[in-house]
Amino acid sequence: MKVLIIDDEKSIRLSLRVALGKLGVKIFAVASGEEGIEIFRREKPDISIIDVNLPGINGIEVLKEIRKKDKNCIVIMITYISEVRLAVEAMKLGANDYFTKPFNMEEMKESIEDHLKYIKKSQELSDQGEENKTEIIGKSKSIQNVKEIAKKVGNMLYDTFILIQGESGTGKEIIAKAIHFNGIRRNKPYIALNCAAIPKNLQESELFGYEKGAFSDAKQQKKGLIEESNGGTLFLDEIGDMDIMLQAKLLRVLQEKKFRRIGGIKEIAFQANVIAATNKSLLKEIENGNFREDLYYRLNVVPIYTTPLRERREDIELLINYFISQYNKSLNKSVKGITKEALEICENYEWRGNVRELKNFVERVMIFQEDEWIDVENLPQNIISYESTKDSNAFIGSNLESVEMEMIHKTLQKNNWNISKTARDLGISRVTLRRKIEKYSIHK
Ligand SMILES: Nc1ncnc2c1ncn2[C@@H]1O[C@H](COP(=O)(O)OP(=O)(O)OP(=O)(O)O)[C@@H](O)[C@H]1O
The missing domain is CATH 1.10.8.60 (Helicase, Ruva Protein; domain 3)
Structure with missing residues (x-):
């Protein structure tokens, strides 16, 4: 990582160099705003420390130039106590922090350390987001249509219910992932439950979680998937295989937007996009008494059908x-x-x-x-x-x-x-x- 120091006081440049050198970053230190902008353009530093009072163009102007080029890099301003007004102006213009001279070098080092940790974490998150980015391949009309819907619902702030129906292997899960990971919830939890893979008697505790002592095996409180998915996406795969009694409980959560853990008294708010998928014909399952009609209509707010490859x-x-x-x-x-x-x-x-x-x-x-x-x-x-x-x-x-x-x-x-x-x-x-x-x- 790179840190740029712009300060006309040689002693400050030197002591910053010594203190920050221990953090394993590459340091560029210059005495004027003009040189600083030039280095910023060339090196794209992660953090810039700028003195407000510079000969030539002042620190505020340098900050404006930097913000024009990069909205996200960290900028820390240095002012004299008598110039706090300028520090406030700098914060309004997008500086992340400010220090007044004379400042404690140890505090400055700790602050830079925190910013470096934050930069590293956000890089990891964005790499993860990139990794999880889901590509839906296809030029057919049906795929184009699906992609368009996925993009729209994925970028919608409002939580909704999406039901994806289609034969096995047509890409229902990949569409659910695309809605989540290519949309605005990408850094929020994506929680999936495959109803066909979990025995019916365990589905309820998986979904709702439980309080300590709710039943003989409940030695400790456990959060359920509904709770884990809060703020993100709950993907209910093979919803056609969900236990019919549980379907009623799920419907209540979806309607009331709150739930209780098994054995719990406290109501917990639920807020997530809910995507359900099935390769069964739910209408047939309704006819046969295996699926609740009211749950079907609740889930089917945004219907998506995947077309067989043939x-x-x-x-x-x-x-x-x-x-x-x-x-x-x-x-x-x-x-x-x-x-x-x-x-x-x-x-x-x-x-x-x-x-x-x-x-x-x-x-x-x-x-x-x-x-x-x-x-x-x-x-x-x-x-x-x-x-x-x-x-x-x-x-x-x-x-x-x-x-x-x-x-x-x-x-x-x-x-x-x-x-x-x-x-x-x-x-x-x-x-x-x-x-x-x-x-x-x-x-x-
Ligand atoms: N349009 C597509 N572009 C790229 N990969 C795809 C596409 N459709 C499906 N796949 C890939 O095919 C495989 C099967 O897809 P997926 O698991 O999403 O199907 P499904 O409809 O959920 O199947 P099932 O009903 O059996 O769970 C996955 O590896 C998925 O990545």
Whole structure:
């Protein structure tokens, strides 16, 4: 970290240098405002200590210049006791702190130390925010629409209820994370409960927490997830699997915006964005008596539907390339992409497991990939054979010879015209294959 000292008194510059040198920071010390601005521009210090009384342009003007360039860096002003009026003006202009001469060097050092700690902490938080930043990939209309909603609700100060519905693996959780981590709550808690993963009898204590002695195992007071999420986001995944009795209790919290820990008397205020997700049809669950209708309507203030991947095939190429670049980093590889032919097969595949299946597929291929480009021969058999079973429906009504010719041609293409491999795939000898190639005049 860097500290800039602007003071025309040589003795002050020197003693600051000595005191702050112990903090392990890089120090720049100059005697005039002009030099100070020049160094500020070049070095972008984290903290600037500026004397108000400078020859040439004064400290207040230097502060104004600095604030024009950087709204966040720390600025500490130094004045004489007789100039406190100027210190007040400096604080109004955005200085963070001021000291009056003669000041206690130890106090100045402690103050700088505190500011350095604060800078480090906020850098960590913003790095964390960056790390958690969630990218939703896709150019289809449905993804664009989802991104727009996520951005809007994520940046809205007002807490609301969002219900994300869609098949497994379509990205419901990633959308919940995008709403939280790409929005204004990014530095607040993001608390998730997967209702399907927690036995129904434990869901209540997980959500509400308990007071000491509330039941025999409650040896100590414990905060629940509702309480932990305060100020941020509560993500209730697989809400369709929430215990029906608990659904009534949750509804009360969402309506009254307050709750009690189990065994508690005190009411605690609840304030968070609530995002619920499910791959079940909640309307069907309501019909079957497994889900409360009133909770459904309470949660469904902002409905989001995720579309199955097979209904937005235009996203497949982007997703594959995105996952390739991710696995290039984690596996330390430099795969360039996927060939047109291989991509076409992927685009025609059904992807019942949606993006999760696609991501796992890219991971598997990338682990074994040695060439720069993922080609048809690198694709797993289930994806290739799906293509041929689909094709075989197209053959219905064709004569047998044309079907055979087409099969041989496709398999040759897939195997890059390698005769031995194609014969093996088709379950015939190389001699038979050669004869058939000749018979049907098959060529590249
Ligand atoms: N549009 C997308 N862009 C980038 N990654 C995605 C996208 N959609 C899904 N993924 C990735 O696919 C995987 C599955 O997504 P996610 O867990 O969000 O699905 P889900 O709908 O919540 O599934 P489930 O219902 O089974 O919990 C995750 O690794 C996620 O990061």
